[in-house]
C-alpha cells in the first residue's frame with residue numbers, strides 16, 4: 149500500500165514535507181500499537197513523538213523510588229519497530245499544531261506533514277486544577293522525565309533532612325502525595341516502604357522514624373473505582389506502612405514548605421507528588437475538534453472523530469464508549485486495544501470495507517500497595533484478589549506488558565532483588581538540578597551545604 153505516498157518538498161503556507169497514508173501523533177500504548185499493526189500490514193505510516201522512546205507509565209513510580217532502572221520503562225522506538233521500519237517512518241519531533249479538517253500536523257521545527265488518515269494519540273498531561281502553587285512546587289509523575297526529576301528530588305531532600313537530623317534540628321523528611329487513586333497509592337506505599345526498609349538501613353533508624361508520608365485526597369476513599377473491601381484493605385495496609393491518610397478535603401494551596409487543605413489543615417511537606425488527575429493534551433482543542441469531558445475528544449464507537457472524515461482519536465486523548473455502551477476509563481489496556489482496533493478500521497478504510505465498533509476486552513484492574521500487598525479486581529465480574537496472590541499477579545501482568553525482553557528481565561531481577569534484599573542500586577542522581585534544589589532549599593543552616 150506504499151504507492152500513494154508522494155514526496156512534495158515545497159515552500160509556502162500550504163506546503164507539506166510529505167504526505168503519508170497514515171500519520172500518528174504520539175507513540176504511547178495506543179499510537180505504538182496502531183503503528184505496529186499498520187506497519188506489519190504494509191501501510192505507509194509516519195509516527196511522530198516528542199521522545200525517541202516509548203514510556204511505560206505504570207512503572208514510573210518505581211523509577212521515582214529507585215526500585216527499577218530508568219531504562220526499564222523507556223525503550224527506543226527504533227528498537228521496538230525495527231521489523232516494521234520499511235513501512236513505519238519514525239520522527240522525533242514535538243507536534244505544535246494539528247489541523248484536523250486538513251489532516252495536517254506541524255512540528256516544532258516548522259515541518260508540516262499531511263495524512264490521508266490522521267491518528268491522534270497524544271495522551272494526557274497532569275491537571276493541577278488551578279490549585280495555587282501546585283504547578284510551581286509539586287512534582288507530577290506522568291513521564292520518564294518526571295520520574296527522573298522526582299527520584300533526584302527525593303534523594304536531595306533525604307540528604308538535607310539527614311544532615312539536619314545529624315545536627316539535631318529535628319527537621320524531618322516529609323512527603324505529601326496528592327491523589328489517592330492507583331498512581332498515588334502506589335507512590336505513597338513505595339516511599340513509605342523505602343523509609344521503613346531502606347532509609348533505616350542506609351542512614352539510621354532514628355532518622356527513618358522521623359520521616360513521614362502523607363496521602364491526601366478530596367474524595368473520602370482511597371482507590372475510588374475499586375470495591376469497598378479492596379479500599380479498606382488498601383487503607384489498612386498503607387497505614388501499617390506508616391502512611392498518614394487524609395481524605396475528604398481538597399488541597400487548596402501548595403507552597404515549597406507545606407500543603408494547605410480546604411478544611412484548614414496544613415501539612416509540612418518538603419516534596420509534594422501530584423497524582424491528582426489528568427487532562428487531555430493541549431493539542432486537541434485548537435485542532436478544530438469538539439472537546440468533551442476532561443478536554444478529551446468524544447469519539448464515535450468506531451474510534452473516529454465524528455466531525456472530521458479520516459481522523460481517529462485514541463487512548464487517553466479520547467472519551468471512548470465501546471460497542472456495549474460502556475464508558476471506558478483512561479487505562480493502558482484501553483489505549484492499547486484502541487490502537488489495535490483503530491489499525492483494523494484504518495485497513496478497512498483503505499480497502500473500502502466498513503469500519504467496526506470497538507469491542508473492549510475488560511480484564512479488570514489492580515494496584516500495588518507494597519511488597520506482598522496488592523489488590524486486584526478481575527474480569528467484568530470484578531473477582532476480588534488481595535495480598536500475595538494479587539501481588540504476584542500484578543508483577544506478572546506488568547512484566548508481560550513491558551515492551552522488550554531485556555526490559556522484562558531487568559524488571560523481574562529488580563523485583564526479586566527488592567523482595568529478597570531491599571537494596572536500592574538505582575538510587576542514582578538522574579537530574580542533578582532537581583537534587584540540588586531539594587538538597588539546599590529551605591535551609592539556612594550552612595552546615596548542610
Ligand SMILES: Cc1cc2nc3c(=O)[nH]c(=O)nc-3n(C[C@H](O)[C@H](O)[C@H](O)COP(=O)(O)OP(=O)(O)OC[C@H]3O[C@@H](n4cnc5c(N)ncnc54)[C@H](O)[C@@H]3O)c2cc1C
Pocket residue numbers: 173174175176177178179196197198199202203205206207208209241242243244269270271272289290330331429431462463464465478479480481482483484
Ligand atoms: C503514573 C501512571 C501510572 C499508570 N498506571 C497504570 C496501570 O497500572 N495500569 C493501566 O492500565 N494504566 C495505567 N496508567 C494509565 C496508562 O498509562 C495510560 O492510560 C496510557 O499510557 C494511555 O496511553 P496513550 O497512548 O493514550 O497515551 P500515552 O501513553 O500518554 O502516550 C502519549 C504519547 O504522545 C506523545 N506526545 C504527547 N504530546 C506530544 C506532542 N506535542 N508532540 C509529540 N508527541 C507527543 C508522548 O510523548 C507519548 O509518547 C497509568 C498512568 C500514569 C500516568
